[in-house]
Amino acid sequence: MSMSIGAHARRFTLIAFAALTLSACEEGTALAESAVARPAQDRGDFVVRPAVLETDEYTELAQQLSEERWLEDVADVLNESLILPVDIGMRFAECGENNAYYIPDDREIQICIEMFEGERENFAAYYETEEEIEDAVNGSFLFTVFHEVGHALVDVLEIPFTGREEDTVDSLAAWWLIDGDEGEQSAIAGALSFYTDPEEAADVDESEFAGEHSLSQQRYYTLTCLVYGSDTEKYANLLEDEWLTEDRAEQCPAEFERLSTSWYALLDAHLKE
Numbered sequence: 668m669s670m671s672i673g674a675h676a677r678r679f680t681l682i683a684f685a686a687l688t689l690s691a692c693e694e695g696t697a698l699a700e701s702a703v704a705r706p707a708q709d710r711g712d713f714v715v716r717p718a719v720l721e722t723d724e725y726t727e728l729a730q731q732l733s734e735e736r737w738l739e740d741v742a743d744v745l746n747e748s749l750i751l752p753v754d755i756g757m758r759f760a761e762c763g764e765n766n767a768y769y770i771p772d773d774r775e776i777q778i779c780i781e782m783f784e785g786e787r788e789n790f791a792a793y794y795e796t797e798e799e800i801e802d803a804v805n806g807s808f809l810f811t812v813f814h815e816v817g818h819a820l821v822d823v824l825e826i827p828f829t830g831r832e833e834d835t836v837d838s839l840a841a842w843w844l845i846d847g848d849e850g851e852q853s854a855i856a857g858a859l860s861f862y863t864d865p866e867e868a869a870d871v872d873e874s875e876f877a878g879e880h881s882l883s884q885q886r887y888y889t890l891t892c893l894v895y896g897s898d899t900e901k902y903a904n905l906l907e908d909e910w911l912t913e914d915r916a917e918q919c920p921a922e923f924e925r926l927s928t929s930w931y932a933l934l935d936a937h938l939k940e
């Protein structure tokens with residue numbers, strides 16, 4: 668891919684969170700009722716907990732993120748949409764790496780606060796203006812949060828899946844973001860966070876082949892494919908500018924359609940009307 672990504676970068680403001688709210692979809696009902704038990708009532712919420720910091724380095728950033736209601740806004744959107752059997756915690760944590768986790772024993776999502784710096788460095792290589800970098804960091808952050816939300820939902824709702832869990836929750840994050848207005852820009856930022864220079868991609872460590880995730884470059888292509896497949900006219904530039912290959916692009920509308928039908932079916936019993 669001959670990519671000067673700055674040229675592709677489209678301006679997007681932080682997500683209109685309300686637009687990301689999902690509600691029950693008729694077509695999935697039959698499968699969902701057979702596959703997933705309908706909970707009696709909404710007993711849980713996504714609950715934002717205080718940041719866990721090991722040093723003073725991120726005190727100010729944590730304060731700022733709390734004032735800007737980063738996690739709180741995501742939790743609100745999820746709580747508007749989902750019927751949950753138990754609470755699921757969400758918090759920032761200082762973890763010493765650029766990562767995020769879902770911890771089943773604590774039913775808690777931890778987003779490493781270091782992610783903001785790590786992603787900023789990644790995107791600075793692609794984007795020119797501070798505003799573009801900021802938007803990409805925000806978008807990629809949202810993708811990561813929804814990926815971890817996917818792990819949490821698979822756990823507490825006992826959502827059936829086959830294949831890798833990591834692919835399953837990537838697909839949940841992509842679908843949820845793409846289905847909401849403007850959220851596809853976050854899916855694009857998420858995709859870009861996995862993009863690997865072809866020379867480096869050729870030098871994949873054996874441990875990555877053995878790992879539970881698809882290879883980063885595969886995650887990049889799959890996410891880009893889902894955005895393109897959700898609206899091939901709106902995202903024609905992803906194909907024109909060679910973010911995708913012609914061969915894969917042909918399959919993308921069907922891939923997105925199938926994914927969307929599947930997630931509505933799997934979550935139907937847990938989506939509020």
Ligand SMILES: [Zn+2]
Nearest residue numbers: 814818833836
């Ligand atoms: Zn994961």
